Amino acid sequence: MKKISFYKGGLAFLYLIIIGFSLSYTPASANKVLRPMQSLRQQSQISGIITDGTNPLPGVTISIKGKATAGTISDFNGQYQITAAPTDILVFSFMGFVTVTQPIDGRKILNVQLQEDATQLQEVKINVGYYSVKESERTGSIAKITSKDIENQPVTNVLATMQGKMAGVDIVQDSGSPGGSFTIKIRGQNSLRADGNQPLYIIDGVPYSSETIGSTATSGTAPTLTSPLNSINPSDVESIEVLKDADATAIYGSRGANGVVLITTKKGKAGVTRFSINSSSSFGTVTDTPKLMNTQQYLAMRKQAFVNDGVTVYPSSAYDVNGTWSPNRYTDWQDKLIGGTAKIYTLQGSVSGGSDRTHYLLSGNYRTETTVFPGDFKYTKGSGHFSMHHTSDDERFKITFSANYTSQNNNQPAVDLTAVSRTLAPNAPDLHDAKGALNWENGTWTNPLAGLQSEVESRINDLVANTVLSYRFLPNLEFKTSFGFTDLDNNESRTQPSTMYNPSFGLGSKSSSIATNFTNRSSWIVEPQIHYNVAIRKGRFEALLGSTLQNQRTERLYQFGSGFASNSLIHDLASATTKAVRLSDVTIYKYQALFARLNYTWDSRYILNLTGRRDGSSRFGPGKQFGTFGAVGTAWLFSNEAFLKGNSILSFGKLRASYGITGNDQIGDYQFLDTYISTGNNYQGTIGLQPTRLFNPEFGWESNKKFEVALETGFLRDRIFLTTAYYFNRSSNQLVGAPLPGITGFSSLYGNLDATVENSGFELTLRTVNLTGEHFEWSTNFNISVNRNKLISFPGLKRSTYANTYVVGEPTSIIKVYHYTGMNSTTGVYEFEDINSDGITTALGDRQALADLTPSYFGGLSNQFRYKGVQLDFLFQFVKQEAFGALPGVPGTLVNQLASVADSAAQQPYTAGKNGSVITAYNRFGSSDAALQDASYVRLKNISLTYDLPLKLSQGLRCQLYWQGQNLLTFTKYTNGDPEFKFGGYLPPLRVNAVGVKLTF
Structure with missing residues (x-):
C-alpha cells in the first residue's frame, strides 16, 4: 500500500508541475512547456514476469536507472508493473541473485530471468535441525538438495532424488517393483549389524522411524521389506539436508551416529492466492537385461551335455530335447515375463497464499503405477499436505503447523519372475492354451504365471504432524517448543490360492492359505528449547539449550489361516478351517535427552561451535541407559583476513575441522530382557510359553568417534566453488548378537563386542557457473566420494564364530571366496588353490581370497542449461565396483545360460547332471574370485527438459511443458543385467519416461 501511495504522490507532483507551466505560459516559453508534456505522453506502463528460470520470484525490486523516485516490487506470481519512458533502463535486484539491467527499448512487456549469485548464496541459511546457520559460517559437513533438484525426477521415493547428487551419500535401489525400498x-x-547403519530421518522436526515395516512372510517381490519413506511425497519436499560429520550430528546424540537426513516440506508464502496443477504420465520398462542363448544354442548345449555324460537315449524328463517340446519354438522369456510397460499417472494440485502475518499451503497428490509383470497389479498412493504459519503483530509470537497424510494401496505378485525369465528353456511351452487358461503342458513344466496367482496386498496409512510455538521475550532471547506426532498403520496379506498349483495334483481350495500382518507404529515427541544470542564488540555469541521427550509404541499381529471352502473367501480369515496366531506383541521405546549448543564467532573470521547431548534410551538395561555425546567444530574464514581483502581471484575461503563422539542404540526393543512367546500349545488348560531371549543387562551404547577437516574455496566471485573434505571415523563397542551353542537353547545373545570399525574417505564437490548471459546460462555440479572401510581390531576373532566372516585389516563387507587357478589341462574342469595344502578343497579351509562388493568410489556430474523459456537438466551417475556374474545353474542342465556360455572353449565340459566333479567345480566357481566382474557403470540417471509457454501477461497464467527421464542410458561391462542392482534374482530399476504439464495461476 505504501508503494501505491508513493506512485500516486509522484503523479500528483507531476500534475502540479504541468499546471504551473500552463499558468506561466508565454510564447517564449512554449517550446520549454512542450518538451516535458511530450515526455509525459511518451511514458507508458511496462509489465512482465520475473523468474529464476523455473519458478516466479516474488519480492524482486524493480527501479529505473538514474531515477531514485520510481520503483516497485514483484508480486507473489513474479509479476510487476511500472511506468517508464521508452528510453529508460530498468534495474532488477533481489537477494541471492545477480542484479540485472534491461533497456526498455520501446517494449511494453519485459520478462526477466534472474540468475543465482553464488557469492550471495554463501549467506543462505542452512537447516541443521535445531538451528540454522549461514552457508559461509557452518562448521559442519552438510549436503543439500532443494525442490529444484527434486521436482525434475519422476520418482516416488525421496531417496531416489538424492542418488548421485550428494558426496558421501551412497544410495542403491533395492528393487524396481512399485513401493520397493x-x-x-x-x-x-559403521556397525557390524546390517540393521545398525540406518540414518536418522527428521521430517519437519519430527523423528521418523527408518525401521522397515511388515513381515518377510507377507512381503512382496522386493528383496527387502516395505520402505516407510514411500509415505513422503517428493513433490511436497522443499529441501533435503544430510548431516554427516560429528559437528553437525552430535546435537542428535545417539540417533545421529549414522548421519541425519532432514526433510523439510514446502510452506506457504505471503501474496495473492495462487493455484498450481501438475499432471504427468510416465512409462517404465526394465533397464538392462542380459543376452541369453536362443533355442539353437540352448539345444546344442543340452545335446552336447548328454554326449559328455555318455547318455545316448534322452530320459523322459528331458522334455526340451526328447521331442516333448518343439525344437523349433523360441520365446524371449525376459520379454514375456518382465518386458511389460509400467504405466504411471500422477496428479498434483496446490493452493497457497496469505498475508505477511499469516500464510498457508494446501496440496494434494494422487499417483497410480502398474508393473512390468503380466497381470493386473497396481500401486496407488494419495497424499495431502498442509502447512500454516502465523506471526503476531508485534512479531514476538509465532506458530507453525504442518501435517502430511499418505494412504497407499499396493497390490503386487508374491513372486518375482526376473530369475525364472533368465533360466527358463527358450523352447518351453506357451503360457496359455487355446482357451486362454494357464497351460500346464500335461504336467511337463511349472507355468511361471501360476506364481502370479499368489498376491501380496499392503495398505498403509501414515500421518506426520508437527506444531512449533515460539515467543521472543527479548530481542535476543526466544523460547520455542516443538510438538510432533506420527501414526502409521500397515495391513499386509499374502495369499496362496490352490489355483497356483498344477490341477493334476488334485488340490482343492482346502490347500489355499493366507498370511496376514498388521503393524501399528505411533510416536509423539516434545522438544522445548531456549535460544539466546548477543553481540559483544567484534564477537557474536549464540546459545541453545533444549530437551527431548519421545515415546514410540509398536503393535504387531501376525496370523495364518488355511483350508477355505472357496478361494473367494481366502481374504476372510474367519472362513479358514485352520487358524493360528504366529506372533502378537507390543513394544514401547522411550527416549529422553538434554542437548546444548554454544557458538562463538569473532570478527567474521574465527568460529567455534560446541554441541553436546545427554541421551537416555529404554533399549539398555539398568545402569546402561544413559550416554553423553558431543562435538567441537571450528572454522577459519581466511578470505576475510586483511591480506586477502580486495583479492580478485579468491572470493571465498574457509578451513574447517570437527571432532566428536556419537552413540548408537539401533538394536530393537527389549534386547536386554528375558522374553517369551506363546507356543500355541494347550497343556491342561494352559497355553505354554517358550523363552526367546536371555537376560543381559551389561551391554550399552555403541561409540562412534568422528573427525573431519575440510577446505572450501570460491574463485572469481564464486563462479568456481570447490569443497574438499577428509574424514576419519571409528565405531567401537559393537552391538551384535554373539552366537551361542545349540545346547543352550538360544541362537545368540546380544552384547558389546570389543571390535572397532574404521571408515575414512575423501569427498570433493565442485560447482561452476560456466556461462551467463541475457538469454543463456550454463552451470555444472560435480561430486566424487572415496570411502575405505576397515576392521581395525577384533580380539579373539580366530576363536569366534565370526572367524570365517571377518578379517582384521580388511573391510567388514568382504566375502571370503575360493581362489581360481584355471582349468585342468586334461579334464577341463575348474581348479582352485588348496590354501591349507591338505589335498582337498573345502569351504572352511580354502575360501580365503577376499571379494569386496562395496564401491571403490562413486559420484555424479550434472549440468543445467537455460535458454529463454527452455531449461535442460541432466545428471550422470557413476560407480566403480565389482559384482558376481550370472550363475543360473550348471551349463548343460535344464537351465538357460548367457549367450557367451555357447563358447564351450571357455567353459567346463557341459553336463546334464551326471558329472559330479563338474557340478562341484561349477558351484565353487560361483563362490570364487573368477566369478567377479567389473560392474562399474556410468548412467544417465536423470534428464529433464522444460519449456515455458510464452503466454500473455494479462492472462495471469503460467504453463510449463516438460519431459523427464530416469535411468535412461547405462554404460557398463557388466554381463548380468543392471549393474546397480546386483541381487540378480529380483526386478532391477526401471527406465522411466514422463511427459507432463504444470499450470500456475
Missing part, C-alpha cells in the same frame, strides 16, 4: 549409507558402514 532403498539402501542408504552415509560415509560407510
Whole structure:
C-alpha cells in the first residue's frame, strides 16, 4: 500500500508541475512547456514476469536507472508493473541473485530471468535441525538438495532424488517393483549389524522411524521389506539436508551416529492466492537385461551335455530335447515375463497464499503405477499436505503447523519372475492354451504365471504432524517448543490360492492359505528449547539449550489361516478351517535427552561451535541407559583476513575441522530382557510359553568417534566453488548378537563386542557457473566420494564364530571366496588353490581370497542449461565396483545360460547332471574370485527438459511443458543385467519416461 501511495504522490507532483507551466505560459516559453508534456505522453506502463528460470520470484525490486523516485516490487506470481519512458533502463535486484539491467527499448512487456549469485548464496541459511546457520559460517559437513533438484525426477521415493547428487551419500535401489525400498549409507558402514547403519530421518522436526515395516512372510517381490519413506511425497519436499560429520550430528546424540537426513516440506508464502496443477504420465520398462542363448544354442548345449555324460537315449524328463517340446519354438522369456510397460499417472494440485502475518499451503497428490509383470497389479498412493504459519503483530509470537497424510494401496505378485525369465528353456511351452487358461503342458513344466496367482496386498496409512510455538521475550532471547506426532498403520496379506498349483495334483481350495500382518507404529515427541544470542564488540555469541521427550509404541499381529471352502473367501480369515496366531506383541521405546549448543564467532573470521547431548534410551538395561555425546567444530574464514581483502581471484575461503563422539542404540526393543512367546500349545488348560531371549543387562551404547577437516574455496566471485573434505571415523563397542551353542537353547545373545570399525574417505564437490548471459546460462555440479572401510581390531576373532566372516585389516563387507587357478589341462574342469595344502578343497579351509562388493568410489556430474523459456537438466551417475556374474545353474542342465556360455572353449565340459566333479567345480566357481566382474557403470540417471509457454501477461497464467527421464542410458561391462542392482534374482530399476504439464495461476 505504501508503494501505491508513493506512485500516486509522484503523479500528483507531476500534475502540479504541468499546471504551473500552463499558468506561466508565454510564447517564449512554449517550446520549454512542450518538451516535458511530450515526455509525459511518451511514458507508458511496462509489465512482465520475473523468474529464476523455473519458478516466479516474488519480492524482486524493480527501479529505473538514474531515477531514485520510481520503483516497485514483484508480486507473489513474479509479476510487476511500472511506468517508464521508452528510453529508460530498468534495474532488477533481489537477494541471492545477480542484479540485472534491461533497456526498455520501446517494449511494453519485459520478462526477466534472474540468475543465482553464488557469492550471495554463501549467506543462505542452512537447516541443521535445531538451528540454522549461514552457508559461509557452518562448521559442519552438510549436503543439500532443494525442490529444484527434486521436482525434475519422476520418482516416488525421496531417496531416489538424492542418488548421485550428494558426496558421501551412497544410495542403491533395492528393487524396481512399485513401493520397493532403498539402501542408504552415509560415509560407510559403521556397525557390524546390517540393521545398525540406518540414518536418522527428521521430517519437519519430527523423528521418523527408518525401521522397515511388515513381515518377510507377507512381503512382496522386493528383496527387502516395505520402505516407510514411500509415505513422503517428493513433490511436497522443499529441501533435503544430510548431516554427516560429528559437528553437525552430535546435537542428535545417539540417533545421529549414522548421519541425519532432514526433510523439510514446502510452506506457504505471503501474496495473492495462487493455484498450481501438475499432471504427468510416465512409462517404465526394465533397464538392462542380459543376452541369453536362443533355442539353437540352448539345444546344442543340452545335446552336447548328454554326449559328455555318455547318455545316448534322452530320459523322459528331458522334455526340451526328447521331442516333448518343439525344437523349433523360441520365446524371449525376459520379454514375456518382465518386458511389460509400467504405466504411471500422477496428479498434483496446490493452493497457497496469505498475508505477511499469516500464510498457508494446501496440496494434494494422487499417483497410480502398474508393473512390468503380466497381470493386473497396481500401486496407488494419495497424499495431502498442509502447512500454516502465523506471526503476531508485534512479531514476538509465532506458530507453525504442518501435517502430511499418505494412504497407499499396493497390490503386487508374491513372486518375482526376473530369475525364472533368465533360466527358463527358450523352447518351453506357451503360457496359455487355446482357451486362454494357464497351460500346464500335461504336467511337463511349472507355468511361471501360476506364481502370479499368489498376491501380496499392503495398505498403509501414515500421518506426520508437527506444531512449533515460539515467543521472543527479548530481542535476543526466544523460547520455542516443538510438538510432533506420527501414526502409521500397515495391513499386509499374502495369499496362496490352490489355483497356483498344477490341477493334476488334485488340490482343492482346502490347500489355499493366507498370511496376514498388521503393524501399528505411533510416536509423539516434545522438544522445548531456549535460544539466546548477543553481540559483544567484534564477537557474536549464540546459545541453545533444549530437551527431548519421545515415546514410540509398536503393535504387531501376525496370523495364518488355511483350508477355505472357496478361494473367494481366502481374504476372510474367519472362513479358514485352520487358524493360528504366529506372533502378537507390543513394544514401547522411550527416549529422553538434554542437548546444548554454544557458538562463538569473532570478527567474521574465527568460529567455534560446541554441541553436546545427554541421551537416555529404554533399549539398555539398568545402569546402561544413559550416554553423553558431543562435538567441537571450528572454522577459519581466511578470505576475510586483511591480506586477502580486495583479492580478485579468491572470493571465498574457509578451513574447517570437527571432532566428536556419537552413540548408537539401533538394536530393537527389549534386547536386554528375558522374553517369551506363546507356543500355541494347550497343556491342561494352559497355553505354554517358550523363552526367546536371555537376560543381559551389561551391554550399552555403541561409540562412534568422528573427525573431519575440510577446505572450501570460491574463485572469481564464486563462479568456481570447490569443497574438499577428509574424514576419519571409528565405531567401537559393537552391538551384535554373539552366537551361542545349540545346547543352550538360544541362537545368540546380544552384547558389546570389543571390535572397532574404521571408515575414512575423501569427498570433493565442485560447482561452476560456466556461462551467463541475457538469454543463456550454463552451470555444472560435480561430486566424487572415496570411502575405505576397515576392521581395525577384533580380539579373539580366530576363536569366534565370526572367524570365517571377518578379517582384521580388511573391510567388514568382504566375502571370503575360493581362489581360481584355471582349468585342468586334461579334464577341463575348474581348479582352485588348496590354501591349507591338505589335498582337498573345502569351504572352511580354502575360501580365503577376499571379494569386496562395496564401491571403490562413486559420484555424479550434472549440468543445467537455460535458454529463454527452455531449461535442460541432466545428471550422470557413476560407480566403480565389482559384482558376481550370472550363475543360473550348471551349463548343460535344464537351465538357460548367457549367450557367451555357447563358447564351450571357455567353459567346463557341459553336463546334464551326471558329472559330479563338474557340478562341484561349477558351484565353487560361483563362490570364487573368477566369478567377479567389473560392474562399474556410468548412467544417465536423470534428464529433464522444460519449456515455458510464452503466454500473455494479462492472462495471469503460467504453463510449463516438460519431459523427464530416469535411468535412461547405462554404460557398463557388466554381463548380468543392471549393474546397480546386483541381487540378480529380483526386478532391477526401471527406465522411466514422463511427459507432463504444470499450470500456475
